[in-house]
Amino acid sequence: MKDHVEIRRGAYADSVALLQVSRSVQGTPGVEAAQVAMATGLNLEVLAGMGFMVPPEASANDMVVALRLADDTVLPAALAAVDAALAPRRPTSGAGEVAPPRTTAAALRGAGEGDLVLVSVPGASAVVEAVDAVEAGHDVMLFSDNVPVDQEVALKRLAADRGRLVMGPDCGTAVVDGVGLGFANAVRPGRIGLVAASGTGCQQLLALLHHAGADLEGVGVRWALGVGGRDLSAPVGGLATREALRRLDADPDVDLVVVVSKPPAPEVADALAADAEALGTPVELGLLGPGQRDLTTVAEAALARLGHDSPQWPVHGADNTGPAVGPLLRGLFVGGTLCDESMLMATQALGPVRSNIPLAPELALGDDLLPDTHTMVDFGDDALTQGRAHPMIDPTLRLEQVAATAADERTGVLLLDVVLGHGAEPDPAALLAPAIEAARARRPIPVLVSLVGTDLDPQDLDRQRDALVAAGAEVHLSNAGATRRALDLIAATTAGEGSTR
């Protein structure tokens, strides 16, 4: 063992740097101990404690290099290690990379006043991010589902106190200042404002009004403010709908407001009607429910309010459709409101329809998705999206069910929806058309598709429609139109049966 102690006169580094140098030199093979330090009283004590003999002339302005080596041969390597450790380090980068923000609050520091927050984190964490937005003075769209209703109420109360708009939770669609958010369709801006407690209901109206507005000045939508499917339920009480109405009413570029909703709580609907009455801007209420108008009729009423006749809503592939091949109507939907609308129409015409989003509790579907009744399934329902993507993104679940349902010989007509727009599957027909074709190859079952989209949507509406028609489907722009056609087919079968008995 060999000690090496040297004084480096006038050399200086701060104590922290020297601790680091000592540590790195200690890691050199053959070095048993190393202490590189300024020769201050404290450090001389430490060195003495380690057994090093330091020359007495060392002063606090000198650097001491003290090394305990296995033998003399490692000295050059050890000194090289000291010099390397003392050499200034080259910076790896300048001021350092700025990491992206970890919370909404952090992202909103210095954000523009008109910045909107779009939240799609898991439902259990969504409200926390949304509160950040509201407290920083921003509107928020909550795409997240599975948000507990008490959290929704608390969030919307915070927002109401601050005049902020909460679009959601479970808000799939919005158009804000002409920009499509979530599953919005690409539309021509115009002078109609939508308030939608329903994603696909909103998309149906966007698609119909866009189609009608092709040749009509001002018929288009710049604002479609989603409010979340539960906003008009009793616990939430329309908190966000009221804020959205207030915004659109104050906008001089909005001539007509259309409200569209899944079936609301009656007392909330009444209160909303009174609120709408008090606004300066005319409001067309399209609240789904038994005995209420379907969405296509609401779109027609909106056009009439603006002084326009409604066009013939397009239907393609009508020639594909033969008579119903069984007594039951089966609907398989990705859009909850489209499912609701069809169910309301079917119930009136055919009687009870069982569903995973039933119109009455006793009509709930059990585990058997093909009972001996008419059925309509919403694959976008929270219970079916937990732990997986929405069916507008991941169609697997519904595709499986298309095959099973079409194969069931009680199924007389199959009713489907396909929803286009930003965020949706890039080419839904690519998988659905072959599934339809395969189903019809086994049984010549009428397949009615409501294809909700616009010619500006990224999926190319015409191409989607053509592929579905080529597969044997009859394709409608209006979901109510497709449903009515399905009901007619089923009714014809039962009427036929009746006459043969």
Next chain:
Amino acid sequence: MTSPLTGVVNVGADMFADAVEAQAVPVERVDWRPPMAGTEADLAAVATDPRRDAANRRAVEAMLGVTATLVDVAPASEVLGLEPGQFLHAGPPIEWSRASGPLRGALMGGAALEGLVDDPEDAVALFEDGGSVTLEPCHHRSAVGPMAGVVTPSMWMFVLEDAETGRRTHCSLNEGLGKVLRYGAYGPDVLERLRWMSAVLGPLLRAGVRSADPVDVTGILTQMLQMGDEAHNRNRAGTLMLMRDLAPAMVTSGADASDVAAALRFIGGNDHFFLNLAMPACKLALDAARDIEGSTMVVAMARNGTDFGIQVSGTGDEWFTGPAQVADGLFLGDYGPDDANADIGDSAITETAGIGGFAMATAPAIVRLVGGTVPDALATTRRMHEITLAENPRWSVPVLEFQGTPTGIDVTRVCRTGILPQINTGMAGREAGVGQVGAGLVTPPAEIFPSALAALAARVPN
């Protein structure tokens, strides 16, 4: 009124951000990750507490409104009413049986200093018996103590005051580095130094403080943060500025010139002397933010060598504690990680106030404690902004374009991001009597933040 869409902040699925960007709208993406396990429901409850936002604003405003002035230097018996047998210590409450080596060593030394025993070793029996001695956290007596933080009646204390309210905080005088009481050393030289501090240094400082203009401690902190100090592990500029302010009055106090010279040499030779002013200044500010119902702001972080504890504005005096961690850093001489005690001291009050590790960017040299780089220092300060409520307009960091220091640790943000407060600290030897073995970086035990969050959630009115 509907207002034009200027941009979108996207938190969650990237596909939505992509779709917005495709429409030529600028998007900022949040790097969201799931919160600490099991905190979702409590986070939602606290987030939607209608009192929280205003309560946190009040807490931040109260804290930032405090200016700490050094108004006196006096024995603890006078200013804290401490009596023989009463011992203050750092961190949350603890009893002798659970006390760590350095805390025990400092208590033993303190007992000898007060003449309760002649030999510090004899104090073990005194504390084991417990009949004639009491242990109490500094924080419970408007005080803070670095490392072991032991305060006894004869020790002289800095007295800081908030002129607006007259509230005061206290801290002992800093002994220097190496073998010192606060690191658990209690040898004869340690006690001799403490006796000199009480007999000579304390009275001289008092003379200086009482006859000079009041020393604006908050103001010195403002300046030193622009001079390479982060005011926890680096206090050089602060120490020299304090000496600049007090030296003339000390010189003209009429005291023996050699005593004055010794005192000035002691202060100038101890780069950490100002730490014992930075700490009570931070506590004075943070105490103003205490006891605001609904506030999720941390008002104290402190360690006793065994437990790490935090107190939160909205939960009163309750301590949320977990096991103190061992710092990651560099060691003096032959010492290594096995020689180090777990984290100890009230000095994390500096980080609680937004300096120390939180202001790492302003003191790049400190980052070398863990072999880091200057960009690491900048990243650390930026990261702390993720878990804090505000920026301190007085305390700014030049290299970050004079951005204010990250201020007001928010329990909810810690739970949401999993980012723990970064603390710069000294390391005491594990055994009583050893003293300092190194310095480094440490964080609190993660679990104390979900505990505090649960207590906040339980207090949300229905």
